Amino acid sequence: MxxxxxxxxxxxxxxxxxxxxxxxxxxxxxxxxxxxxxxxxxxxxxxxxxxxxxxxxxxxxxxxxxxxxxxxxxxxxxxxxxxxxxxxxxxxxxxxxxxxxxxxxxxxxxxxxxxxxxxxxxxxxxxxxxxxLKPVLEAVSRNDPQAVVDACRTITQEQPRLATLCQRYLADALAQLGQDAELETLLSGLVGDRPLPWALVALANHLRARGKLDEAQALYERGVELFPMLPALFDGLAAIHDARGDSLAAQQCLEQGVRISPHALQRQVELGKLARRNDDYAKAARAFRHAVGLGRNSAFRSPETHLQLAATLTEQDGPGVINSKVLLEIRQTLAEVDKTWKDDPTLIARSNLLQGSALIKNGQKSEAERYAQMASERLEGFEGSLAPDTVLDMARQLRDLGRADTADSVLSTCAEMYGDDPAILEQIAAQTDNPEILKAGEQAKTCNREGIKCYQQKHFPEALELFRQASASQPRNISYALNTAQSLLQLLAQTPDEALKAECLRSLGQAHNMPTSDKRYERYQKLRRAADAL
Structure with a gap:
């Protein structure tokens, strides 16, 4: 008892x-x-x-x-x-x-x-x-994944009947440690004739993250047959279709997930983004409205949802005038941004730009210019830390509102942060032919390429020096900062050095404001954990 x-x-x-x-x-x-x-x-x-x-x-x-x-x-x-x-x-x-x-x-x-x-x-x-599970839970509370692995294995060895209770904790810890081979072996063993739902989803997600899309898709589809009411399976399928460029199929999968579980805030946001990309503005607006409502009492409330809703409502009727009811909703949505996140000048500038875009569409030119002026003032000294598609949208809106100089300033920051990515640079070039923006980072890119070659040949000191040069030339570039930190970690693994450790932390600090949606974010987190463990 x-x-x-x-x-x-x-x-x-x-x-x-x-x-x-x-x-x-x-x-x-x-x-x-x-x-x-x-x-x-x-x-x-x-x-x-x-x-x-x-x-x-x-x-x-x-x-x-x-x-x-x-x-x-x-x-x-x-x-x-x-x-x-x-x-x-x-x-x-x-x-x-x-x-x-x-x-x-x-x-x-x-x-x-x-x-x-x-x-x-x-x-x-x-x-x-x-x-x-007390030893496992104590290790979890200390955020010590290696201790979690050790505790799970000890409990499983001493009390085999408790193995099933340990498996999920063990899988999470192996993922944290980056022990991909061990994780895949564990999950594959749990996905047999009668797979555990969580293990099937975890294995499919693991395979998808490593680019094994065919294997992951087969698992998700098998999961849908076995567990048709598990919305995470539709999330995974949507991500695979989207990675393959089939955004319509991705949207259909998320719609199914939302039908099963409509109160999941992030799923509604992702559905809204996909529907907007597919020019399905009615469904996009519905999803973003739902997400805004869900977010009001959530720890995951985000101004991005409000901004996405306002942008969708502005776009939904094409080039025509926005009807008064929709314009009122846009203004109310953006007023909530201005009130709730009033201390973030970049967010308020983005709200101003959306207000201006809606007004210019309705022929209210003088009022739109007022909002464009306020946005330009708030974007003075803009430091980035936004997703590139967001920055590109801001530049486009500024240019449409007659603020070409501010648009070029924003594009210059975007080029410095993301210009090593050819796809992003191509999108920047679609908006400007200014050589000072498009060619500013050529020397840094050359240093970075040479640094990567040296790193691959395990010439870590030479790689570090090249990455330092690239980062010094473009200090806001995320890739150069991460490459510098990774080279420093290699040297620190051989010889501890407080000065190098401090430099590593500074380099990671240059990247800490990157959006969580950035494809490099997982790498940043791994490097950060490695640096903190020194």
Whole structure:
């Protein structure tokens, strides 16, 4: 029999009668420390200062954050211990709600009504599981993936019956460590005649990330046959179709995922982006509207969603005048950006440009020029740190609004940051023929190419010097900064040196503002972990 007397439990439910009822059940189980709240915001406030052993959280709390958003934020802010048991409680049974709850992966899902016996039976199993995995969970809480691997292997060897409980932790740790061969072996062993859903998705994602698109697609399609209600499979298929240039097929896959689980914010955002690229503005606007709504109580709220919605609404009717209702929605959407993110001058400039674009389309030239002027002023000293397609859009909008000088300044920054990428440079060249922009980084590119050759030949000191020259010439270029850091790490692996370590951290600091969507972001994270481990 489990001793609950020393457990600290939090109940979150907007009905006082239910809070009282569950508190009574817990008292009968000898729980002495029980806190009860009515809102998700109160849950987050308490969790800032208190570590709970068990959280029983209702999904639908009325206004404000729901249970899914609370759990996401607890994980995002690291205010919940891996040892804590989080149980999602609800009286609802709609597919949208159930899928939303399951996708945020609570430890358990409990349907109302329930009695003390069923609550205790569920908690007993969860407490026993957490106790069995204690060494693994302690390693997870320390963010020590190697210790997680060691603990999983020890538990599996000493208690084989617990192997299935360790497998997902082991897979996550191997991925963190970059041990791709071991990870693939583990996941392949779990994807047999009766594959575990999470393992099938993890293996398909792993193969896709390494460019093995055919193998990944076959796994996703097999998964859809076996688990047709698993939206992550449609996410994966969409990514594969998109990588192959078939954005229409990608959109159809995401639409299926959204039908299954419409409350997933990021899935709605990705659907909106794909639909916009496909000129399917009605579906793009619908997806972005949904994402804006979901984001209002989410830790993952982003101004990008509002800006995408405003841009979609501006584009949706082609060259014609925007009707008054749509123009009002654009203004309201951008007003929310201006109010919520008022301290970010680049964001406000982008909002100003979208306002100007909508107004110029409606023939309101003088008002549009006012917004263009405000955007130009805010973009003085623009430092980048935006995705290249965003920067290119800004430059195009500035030029359309008669701000060619500011447009060239923005393109110059884009060329310095991303000009080593021929595809991006080609897009820049489509907007300007200014040789000072297009040719500014030629010497740096030459140094970088020579540095790569030296690095491949394991001539690390020579490579470092060439990368230093490239980075000194174009200090905002992300690739040059990462190449410099990687060469420094190779030298530091041979001979520790505090000066070189400091230089490595500075180089990584030059890249730390890159968008998470950047294809180099994963590389940056790996280099950062390696540098921090020195």
């Amino acid at each position: 489990i001793d609950y007397s020393n457990k600290r439990v939090l109940i979150a439910d907007d009905f006082s009668g239910f809070r009282s009822s569950v508190t009574g059940m817990l008292r009968q189980m000898a729980v002495r420390n029980v806190d009860a709240v009515a809102t998700g915001e109160e849950t987050l406030a308490l969790c800032r200062n208190t570590q709970y052993d068990v959280i029983l959280h209702d999904y639908n709390l009325g206004e404000g954050k729901n249970g899914q958003q609370v759990l996401e934020e607890l994980h995002h802010t690291k205010r919940i211990s891996p040892h804590c048991i989080f149980v999602m409680v609800t009286a609802e049974s709609s597919q949208a709600m159930v899928m939303a709850a399951l996708e945020c992966e609570p430890d358990a899902y409990l349907t109302k009504p329930f009695n003390r016996a069923s609550l205790e039976q569920r908690l007993d199993k969860l407490v026993q599981r957490k106790a069995a």
